[in-house]
Amino acid sequence: MTTYDHIILGTGQALGTLLGKLIPTGDSIAVIEGSQVGGSCVNYGCTPTKTLVASARAIHQARRGDLFGFSSGEINPDYPRVRERMNDIRHGGRDGLTEWMESTDNVTLIRGWGVFRGPKTIQIDHRTIEGRQVYINTGTRAFIPPIEGMDQVPYLDSGGLLDLEHCPQHLLILGGGYIGAEFAQVYRRFGAEVTIIQKDDQLMPREDADVAQEVREILEQEGITIHTGSEAYRVSRTDEGVFVAIRSLDGEQDVFGSHLLVAAGRRPNSSGIGLDTAGIKTDDRGYIQVDDYCRTSVEGVFALGDVNG
Numbered sequence: 001m002t003t004y005d006h007i008i009l010g011t012g013q014a015l016g017t018l019l020g021k022l023i024p025t026g027d028s029i030a031v032i033e034g035s036q037v038g039g040s041c042v043n044y045g046c047t048p049t050k051t052l053v054a055s056a057r058a059i060h061q062a063r064r065g066d067l068f069g070f071s072s073g074e075i076n077p078d079y080p081r082v083r084e085r086m087n088d089i090r091h092g093g094r095d096g097l098t099e100w101m102e103s104t105d106n107v108t109l110i111r112g113w114g115v116f117r118g119p120k121t122i123q124i125d126h127r128t129i130e131g132r133q134v135y136i137n138t139g140t141r142a143f144i145p146p147i148e149g150m151d152q153v154p155y156l157d158s159g160g161l162l163d164l165e166h167c168p169q170h171l172l173i174l175g176g177g178y179i180g181a182e183f184a185q186v187y188r189r190f191g192a193e194v195t196i197i198q199k200d201d202q203l204m205p206r207e208d209a210d211v212a213q214e215v216r217e218i219l220e221q222e223g224i225t226i227h228t229g230s231e232a233y234r235v236s237r238t239d240e241g242v243f244v245a246i247r248s249l250d251g252e253q254d255v256f257g258s259h260l261l262v263a264a265g266r267r268p269n270s271s272g273i274g275l276d277t278a279g280i281k282t283d284d285r286g287y288i289q290v291d292d293y294c295r296t297s298v299e300g301v302f303a304l305g306d307v308n309g
Contacts, residue, residue, distance in 0.1 A: 006027055010033065012305050012306070013037070030131065062097045080165065122254050161183065164259070181204055188223060193223075195227070203215060240258065243255070283309070294308060
């Protein structure tokens with residue numbers, strides 16, 4: 001069994017900060033990643049979405065030329081070109097992180113899914129390593145609500161949406177939090193019809209009511225349909241897209257779209273990595289419990305980023 005001074009499980013947003021501090025010490029570092037280097041932020045979170053926001057804003061501003069005293073003519077978004085720009089940026093970030101680790105003598109990048117076999121022992125496939133200090137940096141994933149028929153439809157999370165090669169004709173968004181609201185505006189500005197289905201009575205329910213109302217008015221002025229106080233209770237697939245059956249105080253109705261984005265919240269990537277075996281405590285939602293210094297219930301094991309809530 002190989003022993004490292006430091007093991008980083010997952011390559012999310014804390015990776016750069018950790019490596020920046022640990023590499024100069026000369027200590028041995030193992031980094032474990034079973035998916036794409038960079039985690040959600042680089043691959044389907046902050047970096048690509050804000051790139052899309054910038055393109056959508058430029059398109060929106062060009063369409064408002066009359067307001068600023070010029071005529072821009074007809075604006076036709078080129079979605080494949082928008083995606084090309086997004087991919088250039090996010091892939092550059094991912095490839096840069098990978099090259100940094102692979103070219104650094106005291107860093108070993110291990111490809112595979114890590115599972116705790118003891119407090120500081122992690123197995124990756126048929127390989128087992130241990131660390132003097134371990135940092136859990138596994139992030140979160142999209143929460144898929146238990147709606148009838150959900151397992152029968154080709155729903156998208158944010159990663160799946162960004163991988164579409166063509167702009168959706170009519171994007172249904174299940175969830176009206178900040179993620180759903182952001183994607184709604186972006187894809188509406190790209191030319192899609194967009195409908196938000198929000199269970200709470202308020203769009204963006206974690207925001208102040210006056211802020212949420214202002215956001216709603218802006219989105220509706222841009223042509224986005226918003227159903228608040230509406231529970232999706234059944235989804236079904238058709239040859240042309242997806243139906244979502246919703247119920248509200250006004251009764252029941254079916255909403256049709258070409259694509260369904262699930263933006264109903266996030267859940268920590270804490271299950272399936274052997275936390276019980278390691279003796280690492282989580283709360284009732286699965287988030288790893290930490291103190292003010294990100295220390296877990298096991299000495300020498302830390303949990304960083306979204307996985308600690």
